[in-house]
Amino acid sequence: MKGFISGLPKVELHLHLEGTLEPELMFALAQRNGVIIPYSSIESLKAAYQFHDLQAFLNLYYQGALVLRTEQDFYDLTYAYLERCKEQHIIHTEVFFDPQFHTRAGVAFDTVASGITRALRDGETNLGISSGLIMCFLRDLSEDDAIETLKQAIAFKDDIVAVGLDSAEQGNPPEKFERVFAMARNTGFKTVAHAGEEGPSEYIWGAIKVLKVDRIDHGVRCTDDPKLVAYLAEHQIPLTVCPLSNVKLNAFEDLSKHNIVELFKQGVLVTINSDDPAYFGGYLNDNYLAVAETFELSKQDVALLSDNGIKASFLSDEKKRVLQNKLAHYLDIQFRPII
Incomplete structure (x- = not known):
């Protein structure tokens, strides 16, 4: 199974670029930019990656992101992730970034977006990995702040495929951002939102x-409401689920208690993703393998989960067919009888 997953063509739809900042790169960028971080060594920084809830993680996450200051920093961060995608046979990825955090830290929106988009273009040219960029609003900030950020994104309309909503759910329901999401849709952006990770199932309904x-990012609290599960399955609204992240942040006690396979068997369009892999200790292949082994999935089940990722992407139907053909070719080789 490990070898099968390793070579399996895959799509990733829930990945925070800032969450791919490995300790080694964080230290290198801190030195490059003269940013002081409160860790004396890479080892002490790695030790700090032991947290027990979403807010503790976010505190560390945003502290680390302060080392990102220049366009080249964002390029290096993004391209390092794409190189790992190449190693893991990820053929398409749709990645999040949090511009409000960086602009509030004194980095211009154009600096952030230019570095990321240049790396994504180079990743397609040099590595053969297609991509889309999703700009997230921080839900613990005001909607007016989100609206100002949306205005800045218009200049990058050709590069940003969607807007999203992330950061701490508690006390920040989707309804808080109704106006800015309407503006984004009217401008032509696709829309996604984190909902039902630490927040209740009502937040998923609100996002919909x-x-x-x-698409719904996470969405695992949907099983608290059977009508919601039925609605998600009927309308094939994708869930971008991050199994190892959910366990790390105590959404589930351990992976065996996770509901991803239950939802999969009920016909919900679930996809597997890694979320913030530098912090959660697992990139996409690790998440696939953990789910496959924990729930004793067949290779056919794992292939269907990969196909779900293609279906749930924001690619055109034509480009989806190209990726599905790559997947079919791989499966044909894997399942071809040995004569």
Whole structure:
């Protein structure tokens, strides 16, 4: 199974670029930019990656992101992730970034977006990995702040495929951002939102009914409401699930208690993703393997989960067919009888 997953063509749809900042790169960028971080060594920084809830993680996550100051920093961060995608046979990825954090830290929006988009273009040219960029609003900030950020994104409309909503759910329901999401849709952006990770199932309904999102990020609390599960399955609204992240942040006690396979068997369009892999100790292949081994999935099941990722992507139907053909070719080789 490990070898099968390693070579399996895959798509990743829930990945925070800032969450791919490995300790080694964080230290290198801190030295490059003269940023002081409160760790004396890479080892002490790695030790700090032991947290027990979403807020503790976010505190560390945003502290680390302060080392990102220049366009080249964002390029290096993004390209390092794409190189790992190449190693893991990820053929398409749709990645999040949090511009509000960086602009509030004194880095211009154009600096952030230019570095990321240049790396994504080079990743397609040099590595053969297609991509889309999703700009997230921080839900613990005001909607007016989000609206100002949306205005800045218009200049990058050709590069940013969607807007999203992330950061701490508690006390920040989707309804808080109804206006800015309507503006984004009217401008032509696709929409996604984190909902139902630490927040209740009602937040998932809010994201669907009020924000009118195309995908739900996480969404694992949907099983608290059977009608919601049925709705998700009927309308094939994708969930971008991050199994190892959910366990790390105590959404589930351990992976055996996770509901991803239950939802998969109920016909919900679930996809497997890595979320913030530098912090959670697992990139995409690790998440696939953990789910496959824990729930004793067949190779056919794992292949269907990969196909779900293609279906749930924001690619055109034509480009989806190209990726599905790559997947079919791989499966044909894997399952071809030995004569």
